[in-house]
Amino acid sequence: MDFARFFADLWTARFALLEGVGMTLVISVLSIILGTILGIGVALSLVYGGRIQRFVVRVFLECVRGIPVFVLILACYYLLSQAGIQLTPFQAGVVALTVFCSSHVGENLRGALLALPRGQTEAAKAIGLTFRQTFVYILAPQALRQAVPAWINTAAELVKASTLLSVIGVVELILTTRQIIAIKPRPLEFYFVAGMVYFLICFSIERLGRRAERRLALPS
Amino acid sequence: MTTPVLEITDLHKKFKEIEVLKGVDLTMATGDVVSIIGSSGSGKTTMLRCVNLLEDFQQGSIRIDGEEIGYTAAPERRRRKESEIARQRSMTGMVFQQFNLFPHMTALGNVTLGLTKVKKLPKPDAIAIAEKWLERVGMAERRNHYPGQLSGGQQQRVAIARAIAMNPKVMLFDEVTSALDPELVNEVLNVIKSLAADGMTMLLVTHEMKFAYEVSRRVVFMNQGRIDEQGAPEEIFRNPQSKRLAEFLKNAKF
Numbered sequence: 001m002d003f004a005r006f007f008a009d010l011w012t013a014r015f016a017l018l019e020g021v022g023m024t025l026v027i028s029v030l031s032i033i034l035g036t037i038l039g040i041g042v043a044l045s046l047v048y049g050g051r052i053q054r055f056v057v058r059v060f061l062e063c064v065r066g067i068p069v070f071v072l073i074l075a076c077y078y079l080l081s082q083a084g085i086q087l088t089p090f091q092a093g094v095v096a097l098t099v100f101c102s103s104h105v106g107e108n109l110r111g112a113l114l115a116l117p118r119g120q121t122e123a124a125k126a127i128g129l130t131f132r133q134t135f136v137y138i139l140a141p142q143a144l145r146q147a148v149p150a151w152i153n154t155a156a157e158l159v160k161a162s163t164l165l166s167v168i169g170v171v172e173l174i175l176t177t178r179q180i181i182a183i184k185p186r187p188l189e190f191y192f193v194a195g196m197v198y199f200l201i202c203f204s205i206e207r208l209g210r211r212a213e214r215r216l217a218l219p220s
Numbered sequence: 221m222t223t224p225v226l227e228i229t230d231l232h233k234k235f236k237e238i239e240v241l242k243g244v245d246l247t248m249a250t251g252d253v254v255s256i257i258g259s260s261g262s263g264k265t266t267m268l269r270c271v272n273l274l275e276d277f278q279q280g281s282i283r284i285d286g287e288e289i290g291y292t293a294a295p296e297r298r299r300r301k302e303s304e305i306a307r308q309r310s311m312t313g314m315v316f317q318q319f320n321l322f323p324h325m326t327a328l329g330n331v332t333l334g335l336t337k338v339k340k341l342p343k344p345d346a347i348a349i350a351e352k353w354l355e356r357v358g359m360a361e362r363r364n365h366y367p368g369q370l371s372g373g374q375q376q377r378v379a380i381a382r383a384i385a386m387n388p389k390v391m392l393f394d395e396v397t398s399a400l401d402p403e404l405v406n407e408v409l410n411v412i413k414s415l416a417a418d419g420m421t422m423l424l425v426t427h428e429m430k431f432a433y434e435v436s437r438r439v440v441f442m443n444q445g446r447i448d449e450q451g452a453p454e455e456i457f458r459n460p461q462s463k464r465l466a467e468f469l470k471n472a473k474f
Contacts, residue, residue: 120320122274122314122316123322123379125309126274126313126314127333127338127382129334129338133337142322142323145324219368220369
């Protein structure tokens with residue numbers, strides 16, 4: 001292996017690679033934010049919704065969780081276009097990952113809400129808080145705290161799942177890498193670089209998550 | 221005659237098919253301290269929870285200061301709106317067996333929450349009131365501690381401050397020392413006694429017979445969803461009329 005030549009190639013490809021990394025980050029962050037918002041809705045429907053609402057959301061959740069993310073991505077791109085909804089690869093990718101993320105966040109948050117002791121709600125009611133206030137001031141802060149570790153996991157999971165978007169033509173890090181390899185045929189080295197970047201992103205997420213967890217921990 | 225602060229009339233409560241309250245009547249005047257005793261399953265905790273509207277009930281009425289709570293009165297009995305119920309709940313203060321402090325808030329935060337969110341007091345006023353009551357229960361120094369940093373007895377005293385800071389018309393105590401280690405029971409009972417001495421109206425469910433004897437103006441014996449006997453503590457404890465009460469007292473701890 002000729003390191004000098006490889007680094008020369010890497011240097012030539014640096015902007016393309018950075019753009020790929022940028023796309024991976026943008027799409028991940030966007031999907032995590034949207035997925036979390038949707039996931040909160042999912043959790044609220046499951047815990048507090050009426051019977052029909054619960055049923056509909058449950059079906060949605062089971063479907064999403066029963067389908068590989070890969071298939072979900074293909075469906076969002078090809079099926080939706082069949083149905084007349086023409087999305088760009090980027091849009092379809094965000095939709096697919098958002099849905100994927102929301103199923104995780106929803107299930108996780110639902111568990112956290114249900115795990116809260118009943119006494120918390122009762123104590124809140126007893127001082128005269130309405131249901132909304134009870135949720136905002138008592139239940140949500142505790143449930144969200146509980147949900148942080150799993151949420152961090154989901155975020156890292158999502159970054160990794162974003163690699164699959166290369167198949168519908170989203171020029172994220174993997175597709176960029178493949179395009180570079182087409183010109184500079186050093187697959188081993190460039191895939192290794194891509195792998196390292198993914199590792200660093202996920203590792204940083206995990207580190208940040210740990211820190212957030214520690215800061216959120218209640219003194220005892 | 222003045223309006224009783226609490227008036228329970230013919231209260232019936234069913235869990236599914238099982239009737240746990242079979243027509244309870246109880247009246248309390250301002251400053252009354254009433255203890256409810258009875259074996260577990262007699263309905264005493266359920267009755268207390270009905271007064272705080274944590275349980276629904278199928279028949280009968282509860283009035284606080286003359287206001288019918290939980291349900292609209294005749295001609296049509298209907299559950300009141302959520303916001304109405306929340307307001308009516310704040311007329312009573314409840315202290316639970318398991319303390320139920322909010323773990324993500326400091327002692328001070330626990331007490332001020334209701335003052336700022338339910339009573340809509342400005343923050344400085346809420347803090348002033350909260351500090352006064354934390355002082356009163358001997359927890360002023362720990363006002364910035366989280367529940368996880370407090371002993372059971374300390375948590376329960378904060379819970380008492382949280383309930384009483386809302387200035388309720390009646391304080392309800394639901395076996396508040398049952399979850400405490402024996403050496404922590406007295407600090408809580410002493411706080412309750414001093415509140416009673418100050419003229420707070422209190423309804424207590426308790427297993428501490430000695431305490432019930434000392435603190436109450438009246439003791440109520442519940443049995444199988446009914447009030448079997450009530451009277452001054454001396455009468456109830458020294459001279460029980462029914463066989464059931466005599467039996468119960470023989471097995472109770474003093």
